[in-house]
Amino acid sequence: MEDTGLKLRSIRTRLSRQSYAAPDQQAGTNGDTKLLKEWPGADDSAWLVHDEPVSPAGRVFLQSSFNAHIIVILGSEVPINVDVLKLGIRNTLLKHKRFRSVIRTNQKGNLxxxxxxxxxxxxxxxxxxDDVNSPTFVEAYAAQLAQAPPLEPSRPLFEFHIVRAKLGDATENVILRAHHVLGDGTSLMSLLLACTRKAEDPQSLPTVPTQRNRIRKKLSTLKAFFLFLWKSLLILWYTLFDVCIFTATTIWLNDSQTPLKGKRGVEKLPRKLAHRDLSMDDIKAIKSVTGGTVSDVVFGMVAAGLSRYLQQRYAEEMNCQGLSSMKMIFEDKHSKKIMKKKRLDYLRVRACIMVNLRKSPGLQELERMMNGGPEVRWGNQMSYSILPVPVAIFDNPLEYVVRSKSIIDKKKVSLGALFAYQSGTMLMNLVGSEMPTRLTLNCSDHTTLAFSSVFGPLEQVEFFGHKITHIIPTVVGQPQALCVHVQTYMGKATVVVCTAMDVIPDPERLCENIGDALKSMKQQLSNESIK
Structure with missing residues (x-):
């Protein structure tokens, strides 16, 4: 980290090591993490009475070629009190088995x-x-954690970085860096939120939006039978289609080479992070008109922003090549060929999203677990789903949401993600983790971006007494040049764009394009209401 100009130092206090011991630490183990060996080749049967196996997805994340980490920036209104933060972590997160465990190999060779x-x-x-006064220091620091030294495998795989610098309304920031093997993003975010409380009511857990079950109309037996048959056919068809696309993508089907697409090895390049806050009221207004969901609007908004960005980058490239004259473009055959390849509707741009196949535990369950209650099911039981991004130039910007809704509705019906998980698990049990890891890397490498959206608290929360102004998550280490996350919190949707600097040097412009896309959708609603 010294090459980046950042100076990191560990905090040392006089608190005893005994106070940090896990509550269920059993006698007979020395508990000294310095004596533990790294997981590749460790062999200690004494641990078998305490441990649980690492999930198949977790074994993939442990491969050196797929060293993914989850990073979450929490902004605090007040300076961070280190002692209070440590006390809160000790009383909550350290009671979770993943945050007080390391990964070892038993005599049978299993992790x-x-x-x-x-x-x-x-x-x-x-x-x-010396540069903490920079308005982008916190984002730059978080992005540089992608090139930070690997987490020490002899200790639990997480870190909290206290960054004494401003970002937006935050006076200081706490950055969680956790290895992806600890759990998927949704589970880790739920666990983090279970450690927070409402700012106005410190005794209450935050309110997180949940999906509402649709009221089902009573149908006659005949109609119900035909409806069941029709849904079964749709599931079969969309699953078969997704299985074919997923298989082709893991082997050879690659996205178009665009200014957004990285090449193999892009995960090792320096990263750059940018974010922008958008209004949830505007998103909900578009949702109500289009008949979709918040996720449909968010994905459509991102698709529109990517389309704008590609259009701008291609226009800049054409100008650099001296093809700014439209007459020259259409008279020159070579220019026609270039333009055809760069027409947005000719491009294959797809997003790779992580699908959590295990129902995430609620905040109340996680709170009870950290207070000594029963352990909840945990782990990386997740799979990939590939979503085509509708990049194009539409006269009506709401068309992006309509197209996105159609794409996502088909994915909801499909069982393709379940097939990918089951087939990967079976393959891992047969031949080990090397081939599934290579196929997983191909799936990410052959798509353009990683995308996710997570719903956060509706009201302001406090994290161990520190009122939180923003929640900014991202993932680093995946073989893609672009990663887009959307995190909702306190009436706003934060768009987080993390890019490989050599491929996309201006993620702030991409954030701006996504914000402008939302504005144009809102303006279209106003125009239609006037008519």
């Missing part, structure tokens, strides 16, 4: 989670630099 005593000093880091 398992093994409990250890946690020295919290090793997991809290203060960032120091």
């Amino acid at each position: 398992h989670w093994a409990p250890v005593t946690v020295n919290l000093d090793d997991h809290i880091i203060i960032a120091g630099s």
